[in-house]
Amino acid sequence: MSRYTAAEIEAKWQAAWTEAGLFTARRSADKPKYYVLEMFPYPSGRIHMGHVRNYTMGDVIARHRIATGHNVLHPMGWDAFGMPAENAAMASGGHPKEWTYSNIADMRAQMKPLGLSIDWSREFATCDPEYYGQQQALFIDMLDKGLVYRKNAVVNWDPVDMTVLANEQVIDGKGWRSGADVERRELTQWFFKISEYSDELLTALDGLDDWPAKVKLMQANWIGRSRGLQFAFSLTEQSHGFDRLEVYTTRPDTLLGASFLGISPDHPLAKALEADNPEVAAFCAEARRGGTTEEALETGEKLGFDTGLTVRHPFDTGRDLPVWIANFVLMDYGTGAIFGCPAHDQRDLDFARKYGLPVISTFAPVKDDGSPLPEDGGAAFVPQKTDPVIYIRGFAGDTEQTGAQAIDAAIAFCEQNGVGQGVTRFRLRDWGLSRQRYWGCPIPIVHCDDCGAVPERKENLPVRLPDDVSFDVPGNPLDRHPTWRDAACPSCGKPARRETDTMDTFVDSSWYFARFTSPGSATPTDAEDAAYWMNVDQYIGGIEHAILHLLYSRFFARAMHATGHLPEKAIEPFNALFTQGMVTHEIYQTRDANGRPVYHLPESVENGALKATGEPVEIIPSAKMSKSKKNVVDPDAILAQYGADTARWFVLSDSPPERDVEWTAAGADAAHKHLARVWRIASEIAEAEAGAAVPQDDEALTRALHRTIQDVTLGLESFGFNAAIAKLYAFTSVLAKSTAGVAARREAALVLAQLMAPMTPHLSEEVWGLLGGDGFVTAAAWPVAEPRWLVEDSV
RNA sequence: GCCGGUGUGGCGGAACGGUAGACGCAGCGGAUUCAAAAUCCGCCGAUGGCAACAUCGUGAGAGUUCGAUUCUCUCCACCGGCACCA
Numbered sequence: 001m002s003r004y005t006a007a008e009i010e011a012k013w014q015a016a017w018t019e020a021g022l023f024t025a026r027r028s029a030d031k032p033k034y035y036v037l038e039m040f041p042y043p044s045g046r047i048h049m050g051h052v053r054n055y056t057m058g059d060v061i062a063r064h065r066i067a068t069g070h071n072v073l074h075p076m077g078w079d080a081f082g083m084p085a086e087n088a089a090m091a092s093g094g095h096p097k098e099w100t101y102s103n104i105a106d107m108r109a110q111m112k113p114l115g116l117s118i119d120w121s122r123e124f125a126t127c128d129p130e131y132y133g134q135q136q137a138l139f140i141d142m143l144d145k146g147l148v149y150r151k152n153a154v155v156n157w158d159p160v161d162m163t164v165l166a167n168e169q170v171i172d173g174k175g176w177r178s179g180a181d182v183e184r185r186e187l188t189q190w191f192f193k194i195s196e197y198s199d200e201l202l203t204a205l206d207g208l209d210d211w212p213a214k215v216k217l218m219q220a221n222w223i224g225r226s227r228g229l230q231f232a233f234s235l236t237e238q239s240h241g242f243d244r245l246e247v248y249t250t251r252p253d254t255l256l257g258a259s260f261l262g263i264s265p266d267h268p269l270a271k272a273l274e275a276d277n278p279e280v281a282a283f284c285a286e287a288r289r290g291g292t293t294e295e296a297l298e299t300g301e302k303l304g305f306d307t308g309l310t311v312r313h314p315f316d317t318g319r320d321l322p323v324w325i326a327n328f329v330l331m332d333y334g335t336g337a338i339f340g341c342p343a344h345d346q347r348d349l350d351f352a353r354k355y356g357l358p359v360i361s362t363f364a365p366v367k368d369d370g371s372p373l374p375e376d377g378g379a380a381f382v383p384q385k386t387d388p389v390i391y392i393r394g395f396a397g398d399t400e401q402t403g404a405q406a407i408d409a410a411i412a413f414c415e416q417n418g419v420g421q422g423v424t425r426f427r428l429r430d431w432g433l434s435r436q437r438y439w440g441c442p443i444p445i446v447h448c449d450d451c452g453a454v455p456e457r458k459e460n461l462p463v464r465l466p467d468d469v470s471f472d473v474p475g476n477p478l479d480r481h482p483t484w485r486d487a488a489c490p491s492c493g494k495p496a497r498r499e500t501d502t503m504d505t506f507v508d509s510s511w512y513f514a515r516f517t518s519p520g521s522a523t524p525t526d527a528e529d530a531a532y533w534m535n536v537d538q539y540i541g542g543i544e545h546a547i548l549h550l551l552y553s554r555f556f557a558r559a560m561h562a563t564g565h566l567p568e569k570a571i572e573p574f575n576a577l578f579t580q581g582m583v584t585h586e587i588y589q590t591r592d593a594n595g596r597p598v599y600h601l602p603e604s605v606e607n608g609a610l611k612a613t614g615e616p617v618e619i620i621p622s623a624k625m626s627k628s629k630k631n632v633v634d635p636d637a638i639l640a641q642y643g644a645d646t647a648r649w650f651v652l653s654d655s656p657p658e659r660d661v662e663w664t665a666a667g668a669d670a671a672h673k674h675l676a677r678v679w680r681i682a683s684e685i686a687e688a689e690a691g692a693a694v695p696q697d698d699e700a701l702t703r704a705l706h707r708t709i710q711d712v713t714l715g716l717e718s719f720g721f722n723a724a725i726a727k728l729y730a731f732t733s734v735l736a737k738s739t740a741g742v743a744a745r746r747e748a749a750l751v752l753a754q755l756m757a758p759m760t761p762h763l764s765e766e767v768w769g770l771l772g773g774d775g776f777v778t779a780a781a782w783p784v785a786e787p788r789w790l791v792e793d794s795v
Numbered sequence: 796g797c798c799g800g801u802g803u804g805g806c807g808g809a810a811c812g813g814u815a816g817a818c819g820c821a822g823c824g825g826a827u828u829c830a831a832a833a834u835c836c837g838c839c840g841a842u843g844g845c846a847a848c849a850u851c852g853u854g855a856g857a858g859u860u861c862g863a864u865u866c867u868c869u870c871c872a873c874c875g876g877c878a879c880c881a
Contacts, residue, residue: 042881082881155879166879218799218876294877298796332878347796428878435879505881543875546799551878582874624874653819654807658800660874662807666820673833674819680834723809726818736835 004679006643010762014115022066022778023117025073027532034070035533036062037513039541039549040077043103043125044084047110048625049583049663050542052635053651055116057580057721058540060652060758062117064716067757067782073533075516076111076118078104078125081132081440081505083166089471096439097467100127110636114644115761117778122519126508127439131515133462134524135507136444140455141563147193150453153432154266156291157185161474164436170291177474184288186266189434190443190501194555198223198426201554210576212658215546222547224427226250229411230335231420233261233311236320240272245311245323248334248425251341252414253406256393257362258339259352261311262304262326267336270325273307280305280325287327302351303327314419326351332429342380349380362393431552433504438469438477440502448489448496457490463498476500509549510556513539513573514566524565534570543579550577578719581660582624583651585631588617599630602665603637625663633663645760646672652759653725674729675763678756681736682749682767688742701740704731705748706789712755713785721759728756746771751783 017023027033038058041051055076062074078100085096104125111118124131142148156165160178164187169176194201202223205216229252232244245261263270265287273280283305290296303326310320321339328347329338342352343361352359361381390400395413411422434443442463444456456463466484469477478484478500489496511524517533518526541549557573560566566573588600590610600610600617609616625632638647650671655661708731715724735748750771757764757777768777 039881044881079881083879084881164879167877168880170879214799221798222877224798292879295796298877300796431878437879504879506878509881542881543800544881545876547876548878549881656808659808660801664807664820667807670820677834722807723818726809729818 004676013762013765025119031071034065035073045103056648063758075122080125080127129462132441152186154184163474173290192431194431230423246335252410254341257341257360259358260340261323262329264329264331264336266331346380363391434501436476443499445499451491454491510552539574587631642672652721698740698744701738704734706785710785
């Protein structure tokens, strides 16, 4: 009896599958189609165990669907534009294109030995001109449909390097290279009008039955529909042509508690004041310091400047409210102006205390007859919309009502009295797609002095990136290129200038799933292919994409339908979504002479000490694998040591797929031992003499077998991979100990190979062949549990 | 700061309103072996007890329920996202 040698088996079966064309997807009327997609990787250069886990899960689904008679599409590509390629070029002088394509080649070579059921004939990278040219065509179609426009937006500006920084490049409010204080600066940028679909993107979440509830909730909160009151405060004295300030509030029930007005430093009135008042200008400059992230704005120190202007309260006519410029008021949301109600909003209360503004309560808690005013240093009283409260200063009498009722009453009262109107607003902002970088899809626009911003003619697409660029100075090389900007105006033919901004890489990943249905098509999609293959039946990826990538893709699917590139059924492109956890590993650390941590790779550590020197290491609990902490295992090394089946089996077996899994050498050893055991059991059965005179108990084995078919099938269909594998462990033990006849054990081992095949396809093919199974196990029909064997005969 | 999630033996986890700890790892004991590797069998939450068994036990605290790991609330810790990382 030979031993289980993964390396030989795996190479053999991978070649056999490829030769048989088992995974090449073609349209077919014979079988139901099934489209499985894992979020495509960024070509960083090496695959990591997280990729292995992600693609293994997709592969299990794909192979199970093949076995249940589906026509499966399971493609792979590369999300290939982005900053790391430019950073590499800056650091080591190469070219982003060469860096990227070389990484793709390396990663493809690492992925193929995993034995994934991928249709490699559909592979593409988003930096292929054939892909981004179609993306430019899509952009132009969306522009025609009014889904693209230009407006000003703020970016992180590094005043020393004179360049725009990504949020990632702003460390503690300073530029990552220059160390200079970052400023917020306005630029004219292109936007997708995703807000046009706010309501629909929100409402349609209800129909996504096979999406995780948490993802739908996060998206709903992100879109953030709110009902509120928009109205104007009149300025007591006109200033710079302003006689009123428009305000939006979601809590009009607290209007009688208003004690000040806050406007954004980017509000037109603030800008007008800034122009002729150096003090205001100094304040606004201070307020514009720091990065643009919501986190930086929310957690930064609240700063205010009293403009000296006042407004009249629309109802409480005895009071005028001061107008402050406040750095926490966002120009992007609402009207860029708010009224502050310190008694019932913590942020407003902090601000009021800092600047000595009045605190005016409008209601008291029902169950508390003490003072409704916050005590010195106490928190603001912020009732939930569902809490019953009594308003002592309200619009609907002083009876007990919930906040929600009071808000409705306040809007109605204000509308009746001609003060503003109830409006529905969304938190969702339009999607700014302009990036001042080289390694992205060029925005296909030409700027003409006479005609303005004109889209390039489609016959001139793709607008290709030039190869001759340098990265020796900060900023966008396209801006500095001697000739690339020169273009003829597509409208009037006069000399004009190309747009040098490129697209956000999120654009690239917002429609790749549609492109996979016809990757060679001369239009973004092919109507027949899109109609046949869409939607993605199962999408799998990290929870970190729960909001942006998935929301943008849902928007793009709608935009592609509006521009005739996708059928209506595809406006929700992902029927089912699964978000998987990370692969983690312990961190091994020693200290250098200065007490600074030094990290060590897992393979250099044995029994809690360095292999080389015997020095003991400090073990830090498991964390996401990262190169800087050196807590990484290289899939290449794992595959060389154990083979793909062991790696696949282990990443699925040890944790539920939605949770993090810790990679441990012991766990991988155990997985490998188990596969060797299955091999051994199958070999013994294959060599056993039929009809040997042993006591036979076929029924118990058959009963266990059908129970296992049932449990494993249900497990695979519900992402219960770890539980399904536990059942397979248990059944393997039953089979090993079984006293059933050879025929029954052979049958059971064949079915075991089938049940394991989605996880360990190579081993299963080998066992299948050994026991005389017909054809490929990969192509064999999935076993079905017979109900009569599932009935428990004892309780 | 805001939004979302997670927390069960020494470890990964199972059960998800009804015997907590399936399955795996580690550990312990045994078989096989000249010996070892490999393999096979058994034990394995804590405390007390020779044992039968008893008590406690699912991050902390409260609540709903005949019954809570599971549902609700508050808190703590950690993780993901916060619109230019991908």
